[in-house]
Amino acid sequence: MRFVKTIINTAKLYMAKQQNRPAYFVAGLVLVLLPLFVAPYLRDIITKILIYAIFATSLNLLCGYTGLFSLGHAAYFGVAGYTTGVLMAHYGVESFWIVAPAGVLMAALMAAAFGFVALRGVGTYFLLITLAFGQLIYSVALKWRTVTGGTNGLVNVGYPDLGLPWFTMNALSFYYFVSVILVISFFLLYRLVKSPFGVALQAIRENETRMQSLGYNTWLYKYIIFIVAGLFAGVAGTLFSYHSTILVPSQVGILASTLVMLMVIIGGKRVFWGPTIGAIVIIFVEHYSSLYVPTHWPLILGCFFVVTVMFLRGGISIYLIKLLKRVVSLCIR
């Protein structure tokens, strides 16, 4: 009986995978062909969206899968960004293979240090401590002027040098470079959340006491995922520092942390692709509102928060999935 059940389950899983395959194919095709059809300025915004998609998905590991609301996630993004920026602008280290690992490693180390303290608090206490740590990094970026440039920002960060003689980095190839890193990151993260480790995290979110009684060291699980989330925020931060060419403290402060949190909840924190949808929506709204009503952008952001929490609890990606399924079933019929 059990054997038959296993076979049926495996078959079901396979079917589920098959169902998603066309969607991945279409998404990949769009990613490859998009720069050919859009204006250069729009392509740069899409590059930014891809970077924030990695950032938001890394935060979703914490708040969606583990139930840990971190309000200081921009700290790891910022540490990696500033490490990259400082190495390039002050020390003239151009090689991608030195700069990027250094930035990501710094982010992971910072997450390891902060997570150790923050995870001592439970519930909203955790949120409060991560918020304080985020502001600590922000104030370092603000006050350590000789290194970070303070409010004037850190300038002269160029594109990464891959050390390949036949490859020159420009805005277009940087777009593809970011896309490749996005695909690799998402592949790794998707495997992670579908692994036994990822399932254990979701169980910790639902009932931590029960997981403890089953013999799981829940603290260690949370600590590891905190570091992993910080690491991928660092990946996004490094890419962002290449992309934006100037780093200012507000990009690592609470505004950035809450912005990425909004991406996660508006996209849907129970769906792997939710934060990506959220990043698309928020970056476009941010871009156009700062174009037409620059002083009102925080107001719009605040209204987004209120509306999302009150009316769109599951995020918009749930509705998108329903719509997609309806379209697919119509097509098949």
Add this chain to the structure above:
Amino acid sequence: MESILPNLLNAITFGFILFLIASGLSVIYGFMGILNLAHGVFYILGAYFGLALNNYGVPFVLASLGAGIIVGIIAMIVERVFLSRLHKQLDEQVLITIGFVYIFTTLARLIWGSEAKLVAAPAIVSGFVNIGDIRYPLYRLVIIAAGLAIAVGLWLLTEKTRAGSIIRAGMDNKEMTMALGMNYGMVASIIFFMGAFVGGAAGFIGLPIIAVHPAIVFDILLLSLIVIVVGGVGRIEGVLLGSMVIGLIDSLGKAYFPDWSYFTIYLAMIIILLVKPRGLLPRSQ
């Protein structure tokens, strides 16, 4: 050794300013479980409303009370319309208060501009007093008195009154409390009003010392968060102790390690959390 006394006095007054800022947040967090990130907004709104009232010729004390009441009413509307529908959904409550931070901060900037504003202390208390052989501003002593008065008032409200015990019962079991005939919703609104009132009044009381502008919202929020993390939530004594500790560390840090002064309070917070994860005076469970 003669330089220690003014530093110590400064530490105590800064501690009481911190207490004024943080106590409203702690009341709402400790008794309703809502981590109200909009608390910094209540503070600056209180400062702006008090300033407006003061400009119309309302005396200083009445202006601070009036500012507190206006902010309290705004907060009560927010609580009734939004937060009460998210009972015990702590993360959602926090997220929605972030939204209100942005909404109210932007509105404040659009209405009152983004330049820093101060108010002169009322004439009676604007002088100096001699303590030992140093001259000390009288208004700073007024802050200590105001802080003590608010501490006693909040302690009485939460520990000694019926409203306080209803709210604590409601936090443990809302349905049971309501089944016993208590109007939990109204009491929750009153507690939220009180927290916002104290925050708003503090905004104007602190205005002769701390200039107000929209960008200080997060500084105020952060200071109060650190105070309640250090002191422990849910008890007024905890907030008082937390603000004294942070006030002392910050003032002495500024006096003796000026280069590192910005980070001493973070360092203190980290060390205290590592030793006592629930703060110095946690509420007994």
